Amino acid sequence: xxxxxxxxxxxxxxxxxxxxxxxxxxxxxxxxxxxxxxxxxxxxxxxxxxxxxxxxxxxxxxxxxxxxxxxxxxxxxxxxxxxxxxxxxxxxxxxxxxxxxxxxxxxxxxxxxxxxxxxxxxxxxxxxxxxxxxxxxxxxxxxxxxxxxxxxxxxxxxxxxxxxxxxxxxxxxxxxxxxxxxxxxxxxxxxxxxxxxxxxxxxxxxxxxxxxxxxxxxxxxxxxxxxxxxxxxxxxxxxxxxxxxxxxxxxxxxxxxxxxxxxxxxxxxxxxxxxxxxxxxxxxxxxxxxxxxxxxxxxxxxxxxxxxxxxxxxxxxxxxxxxxxxxxxxxxxxxx
Amino acid sequence: xxxxxxxxxxxxxxxxxxxxxxxxxxxxxxxxxxxxxxxxxxxxxxxxxxxxxxxxxxxxxxxxxxxxxxxxxxxxxxxxxxxxxxxxxxxxxxxxxxxxxxxxxxxxxxxxxxxxxxxxxxxxxxxxxxxxxxxxxxxxxxxxxxxxxxxxxxxxxxxxxxxxxxxxxxxxxxxxxxxxxxxxxxxxxxxxxxxxxxxxxxxxxxxxxxxxxxxxxxxxxxxxxxxxxxxxxxxxxxxxxxxxxxxxxxxxxxxxxxxxxxxxxxxxxxxxxxxxxxxxxxxxxxxxxxxxxxxxxxxxxxxxxxxxxxxxxxxxxxxxxxxxxxxxxxxxxxxxxxxxxxxxxxxxxxxxxxxxxxxxxxxxxxxxxxxxxxxxxxxxxxxxxxxxxxxxxxxxxxxxxxxxxxxxxxxxxxxxxxxxxxxxxxxxxxxxxxxxxx
Numbered sequence: 001x002x003x004x005x006x007x008x009x010x011x012x013x014x015x016x017x018x019x020x021x022x023x024x025x026x027x028x029x030x031x032x033x034x035x036x037x038x039x040x041x042x043x044x045x046x047x048x049x050x051x052x053x054x055x056x057x058x059x060x061x062x063x064x065x066x067x068x069x070x071x072x073x074x075x076x077x078x079x080x081x082x083x084x085x086x087x088x089x090x091x092x093x094x095x096x097x098x099x100x101x102x103x104x105x106x107x108x109x110x111x112x113x114x115x116x117x118x119x120x121x122x123x124x125x126x127x128x129x130x131x132x133x134x135x136x137x138x139x140x141x142x143x144x145x146x147x148x149x150x151x152x153x154x155x156x157x158x159x160x161x162x163x164x165x166x167x168x169x170x171x172x173x174x175x176x177x178x179x180x181x182x183x184x185x186x187x188x189x190x191x192x193x194x195x196x197x198x199x200x201x202x203x204x205x206x207x208x209x210x211x212x213x214x215x216x217x218x219x220x221x222x223x224x225x226x227x228x229x230x231x232x233x234x235x236x237x238x239x240x241x242x243x244x245x246x247x248x249x250x251x252x253x254x255x256x257x258x259x260x261x262x263x264x265x266x267x268x269x270x271x272x273x274x275x276x277x278x279x280x281x282x283x284x285x286x287x288x289x290x291x292x293x294x295x296x297x298x299x300x301x302x303x304x305x306x307x308x309x310x311x312x313x314x315x316x317x318x319x320x321x322x323x324x325x326x327x328x329x330x331x332x333x334x335x336x
Numbered sequence: 337x338x339x340x341x342x343x344x345x346x347x348x349x350x351x352x353x354x355x356x357x358x359x360x361x362x363x364x365x366x367x368x369x370x371x372x373x374x375x376x377x378x379x380x381x382x383x384x385x386x387x388x389x390x391x392x393x394x395x396x397x398x399x400x401x402x403x404x405x406x407x408x409x410x411x412x413x414x415x416x417x418x419x420x421x422x423x424x425x426x427x428x429x430x431x432x433x434x435x436x437x438x439x440x441x442x443x444x445x446x447x448x449x450x451x452x453x454x455x456x457x458x459x460x461x462x463x464x465x466x467x468x469x470x471x472x473x474x475x476x477x478x479x480x481x482x483x484x485x486x487x488x489x490x491x492x493x494x495x496x497x498x499x500x501x502x503x504x505x506x507x508x509x510x511x512x513x514x515x516x517x518x519x520x521x522x523x524x525x526x527x528x529x530x531x532x533x534x535x536x537x538x539x540x541x542x543x544x545x546x547x548x549x550x551x552x553x554x555x556x557x558x559x560x561x562x563x564x565x566x567x568x569x570x571x572x573x574x575x576x577x578x579x580x581x582x583x584x585x586x587x588x589x590x591x592x593x594x595x596x597x598x599x600x601x602x603x604x605x606x607x608x609x610x611x612x613x614x615x616x617x618x619x620x621x622x623x624x625x626x627x628x629x630x631x632x633x634x635x636x637x638x639x640x641x642x643x644x645x646x647x648x649x650x651x652x653x654x655x656x657x658x659x660x661x662x663x664x665x666x667x668x669x670x671x672x673x674x675x676x677x678x679x680x681x682x683x684x685x686x687x688x689x690x691x692x693x694x695x696x697x698x699x700x701x702x703x704x705x706x707x708x709x710x711x712x713x714x715x716x717x718x719x720x721x722x723x724x725x726x727x728x729x730x731x732x733x734x735x736x737x738x739x740x741x742x743x744x745x746x747x748x749x750x751x752x753x754x755x756x757x758x759x760x761x762x763x764x765x766x767x768x769x770x771x772x773x774x
Contacts, residue, residue, distance in 0.1 A: 026613030106662060128663040129538035129617075136612035143612070149665075151538025186538060213541060214532030226630075227532045 020330045024136045026145045027152035028194040036197055040162050042326035043319070050086065050322055060089035063332050066114050069125040069146070070096045070107075075293060075317060076146055076156070080123050083324035089332075092119070111135050121332045124148075129186075142331040150184045156292055157190035159323040161198065163316050164247055167288055172199035177241050177283075179273060180251035180300060181210040187292045188251055196230035203233040205241035206251075206273065209262045238273055245283040249290040250275050250300040266299060276302035280310070288312050338768060339363040341375035345384025345729065349391055350697035351718035360389055362725035365768035370719060382763060382770075384729055390696055391719050392424025392726025392766060396703040397489070397514070397568060397592060397649035398674060400426075400457070402448065403441075404433025409654040409746045411445075414674070415454040417652070417745035419772040421674040422761035424726035425456040425716060427707065429489045430467070437462035437473045439481035446482060454771045456726075458484045458709060460514060463502045469494045475505045485707050487514035489568060490624075492550055494520060499554065503563030512564035512590070512707055517550035517575070518625070527665055529602045529626040536606065537617060539664060542626050548574035555582045558589055566706055567591040569651050571625040573635035580644050590706040592649040593636045595680040596671055596751075602627045604751050619660045619667035621751035623653070640698060641690045647702035648695075650677045654747020672747030676738055678730065680752065682759035692732075725768035734760040 019034050028036060049057050065084040067077055077093065084091045094114070107126075114122060122141045124132045129149030136143040147153040161171070168174055176195055182188045182204050195202050204215055214222050214229045223231025235241035242248060253269065263269050275289065289311045295301060306313065342360040347370060349355075354370065361368045361375035369375060395418065401409035409417075418426050428445070430436030436445060442459050449457040461483035462473045467490075475486060486502065492515060493499040499515070506513050523546035528534050530541020551567060555578055558565035570576065570591050582589045604627060607616025621627060639645040653670025660667050673680075678699065684690040704710050704717035715723025735758050740748035764772040 024612045026615075030614045106658075108661070126663070128665045130615070130664045133611070133613045133615055133617050134663060145613075149538050150540075189535075189538060212535035213530050214535040220532070222532070229532050229536060 023331065024143045025154050025327055025331060026132050026136060026143065028154050028157055028190050028197065031197065033197045036158070036161065036194060039158055039323070039326050039330065040165060042330060043158070043162050043323045046325035046329070047319070047322040049325070056086055056088060058088040059329055060084065060087040060332055063089045063121065064119045065089045065091050065121040065123060065328065066119040067091065067093045067123045067146070068110070068114065069094070070131070071125050071127045071147070073125055073147070075320070076125065079317070079320040080146060080324050082321050084328055086321070086325055087328055089121075089328070107131060107135065108138055111139050115139050115141050121328060144327055144331065147186055149186065150189070151186050152190045153186040154190050155320070155324050155327055156187050157194045158327070159316055159320040160191055160249070160290060160292070161194050162319050162323050163290065163312055164288065167312065168246060171195065173201060174246045175201045175203065175244055176247040176249065177203045177205055177245045178249045178251065179205045179238065179241070179275065181253055182206050182215065182251070183210045183212045184254065185251045191249065192230050192232060196232070201233070202230065203235055203241050203245070205235045205238055207263055207269070208236060238279055239282055242279055242282040245287050247288045247290060248275055248280065248283055252292060252294065253296055253299055255296070270299060274300065274302055275305050277304055280305055286310060290316060293317065339368070339375060339378045340380045340382065340765065340768060340770070341378040342382045342384045342389055342727065342729065345387050345389035347389045347719065348693065348696055349719040350693050351391070351701035352720060354719065355693065360719065360727065362727065362765065362768045365725045367719050367721055367723045367725055369721065382729065386731070387762065388730040388732050390422070390728045390730060391700040391717050392728050392764065393422045393678065393699045394425045394703045394709070394717050395423045395650045395652070395674065395677070396427040396647065396707050396709075398426050398428055398652035399431065399654065399670070400428040401432060401654060403444070407656050407746075411448045411457070412452045413744060413746045414652070414654070415452050415457070417674040417743060418455045419764040419766065420744050420761060421676070422678050422728040422730065422764055423455065423674060424728065424764060424766040425458065425709070425713070427458045427460050427484060429460055429487060430462045431490045435462050435467045436460070437465050437467065439474070439477045442478060442481040442483055455766055456713070458712065460485045460487050460489070462486065463488045463493050463513060464498065467491055469498065472498065472501060472505070475502070475509060479509045479511055483511070484709060484712055485512045485514050485566065487516065487568065489514065489516045492516050492518045492520070496553060496557065500557045500561060503557055503561040503565065506563035507561055510564075510708070510711070512566045514566045514568050515554045516568045517547050517554055517570070519546045519549045522546035522549065526626070527622060528605055529628050531602055531629055533602045533606060537615060544572040544574055544628070544632070547572055547625055548578065551575045551578045555587060555589060558582070559585070559587045562588060564708070565589045569594050569597065569625060569649065570645070571597045571628050571636065572632045576635045576639045576644065579639070583644060590646040592647050592703070592706065593640055593645050594649060594651045595673060595677045596623060596627060597625070598633060598637050598640065598648070599680050599683055600627050600751065601630050601633055617664045618751055619662070619664055620671065620749045620753070622664065622667050622669055623671050624669040637684060637689050641694055643694070646698070646706040648677070648681060648698045649703060650674050652745070652747075654745050655749050656746070657748060660749045670749065671751065672740070672743065672745050672749045674745060675743050676750060676752050676757065678761060679736070679757035679759045682732065683757070686758060725765060727765040728761060729763040730759060731762050732759050734758070736760050
């Protein structure tokens with residue numbers, strides 16, 4: 001694993017938490033387990049704030065947070081907006097449709113303009129992998145990656161870790177199975193890094209075309225010599241994968257990727273990879289069922305499973321606000 | 337009578353097996369003598385003691401961008417970049433706007449080249465009209481106008497039947513087809529090698545089979561038609577395997593490899609940390625075919641050392657800053673490489689993986705033979721008496737830092753920025769005239 005620090009320009013909340021010193025949250029891959037736990041513990045405190053009658057604290061009063069979204073998103077954008085408002089920040093939402101993007105303005109030009117307007121924190125969702133990394137190199141704003149292409153979605157992974165931890169306590173040694181389209185999933189990638197940092201046993205399961213290079217059976221695989229990916233277990237068969245699992249995370253299927261393009265059909269996928277009650281019975285009793293949403297009804301999860309007592313899908317959404325408050329607070333908290 | 341004497345250099349000319357410390361005399365633009373005390377009475381003298389004296393380097397694959405794409409490069413800036421890199425002859429690819437697909441465009445290019453005058457430019461013309469892959473260009477007329485080969489570089493000739501036709505005409509004309517081997521249905525949307533780094537970065541990969549399947553197909557058509565086939569920029573161990581097999585069967589084929597596919601690997605796109613998030617997404621390392629893993633680069637080095645790969649070509653592909661300073665998926669493919677090619681390749685010599693003689697062969701007589709350029713310019717790529725007075729003088733031990741802002745090329749797009757290389761071109765002579773001197 002790579003652990004080089006990203007060279008932050010100055011500590012942001014150094015007095016309060018000596019272990020947090022980053023201006024960016026771009027992915028979980030470069031965070032230490034202590035940093036991840038600090039974020040999760042801070043989220044716990046934020047959850048307490050959200051349970052108050054007036055769920056607000058003035059921690060970021062006077063700070064402007066800009067949500068710049070180049071991809072449609074309902075829940076992630078709303079979650080960041082609520083999180084920023086709960087901390088007393090001013091929030092501006094910009095989506096690609098409204099902005100100058102359509103006039104041919106480049107990403108960096110747009111970001112420079114936002115900085116010149118006085119924003120302190122930029123929350124960026126972009127359909128191209130690496131876009132927030134480019135931006136972070138050319139701005140002094142704090143940057144939060146709210147999802148980039150197939151690459152990373154660190155706040156989603158943090159809320160997943162937070163949800164797992166609330167139910168299971170320590171994650172070390174816990175078997176977590178991620179099922180579906182790993183190749184195109186930023187949620188899977190960020191979760192794999194975060195879970196590995198916390199010592200969980202990660203199993204990936206999906207049709208072979210949906211397993212990316214480095215996490216395919218019969219090839220040089222993550223964790224081996226010269227391959228800087230976490231070591232995970234790969235299973236193409238769902239039944240073996242689920243054996244004894246404590247968490248089952250199904251990924252959203254993009255319909256346009258099915259229908260003959262990468263899988264024979266939705267029907268075939270459902271036959272082989274849908275989490276239904278029979279298959280779920282192979283997991284540990286009470287295993288958590290998770291999904292980053294939105295769920296394709298009856299595809300990734302059988303409806304009965306999605307609505308069962310084991311499903312924590314709605315709780316994931318709720319926890320997302322607390323986690324994003326923690327991220328914004330730590331990144332921007334006491335700046336200037 | 338204009339003449340230059342180059343004194344006391346280490347003269348290396350693989351075409352003649354020449355490897356001596358001696359003097360070299362150029363008279364009236366041609367090599368006049370090689371030996372001790374050649375041209376003792378000449379006034380223009382270059383002291384080359386401790387330096388390598390080589391035939392002018394030859395690059396059979398570069399993009400000069402003119403006409404139409406002058407924001408990336410012009411014939412003049414490209415020529416300046418070439419001579420600084422030690423090249424006195426370059427073959428330019430026809431993917432300009434308009435493309436070089438007709439005799440008038442070739443003649444226009446030759447006119448511009450002679451105005452610039454720094455370097456010999458031998459044009460490669462399109463295989464198909466407009467590079468559209470639909471119908472053959474007028475190959476015979478193009479050959480008469482001075483095209484030395486045909487290629488739709490950047491695009492493969494996608495239709496097998498069309499490539500077969502082109503090879504049949506090529507066999508009559510005695511000119512090679514230079515094929516960019518890529519099966520577009522396998523590479524579609526890909527922006528880097530399909531491997532663990534692409535997974536790490538969440539970028540769409542280009543599998544090695546996209547190149548290898550196209551190499552195999554081209555070899556089958558070459559074997560059947562007997563037309564000369566030259567494989568552009570091969571990059572994988574699998575392609576090297578097909579190439580060896582084809583040569584063992586006597587199929588009339590040759591191949592080139594670029595300095596970056598020999599010396600760099602896909603990890604370079606991640607960078608070495610020290611940036612926010614620790615991942616660089618270096619668009620300056622985005623190139624087609626993509627940089628591959630170490631095992632592929634090693635297979636290419638071994639094949640070059642043994643001669644299975646005939647030569648080195650730069651695939652110099654300059655782009656403007658805006659075309660690289662953007663999201664990785666949007667960035668243009670290509671590396672500006674004329675000015676770093678020799679020094680980067682010399683690292684293989686310093687590491688003991690390729691002999692100096694073989695490397696120089698692969699950058700002089702190797703490319704000349706691969707495309708049959710000696711039939712257009714007798715003596716090209718050699719220091720034989722009577723050959724063109726093209727000479728490159730190199731300080732093999734000199735260390736220098738790659739600073740793209742100091743490039744003569746308009747293309748500052750190199751993943752080598754800031755890197756220290758060993759071996760520097762100190763003087764380039766073209767047709768008996770010093771065209772670059774430090």
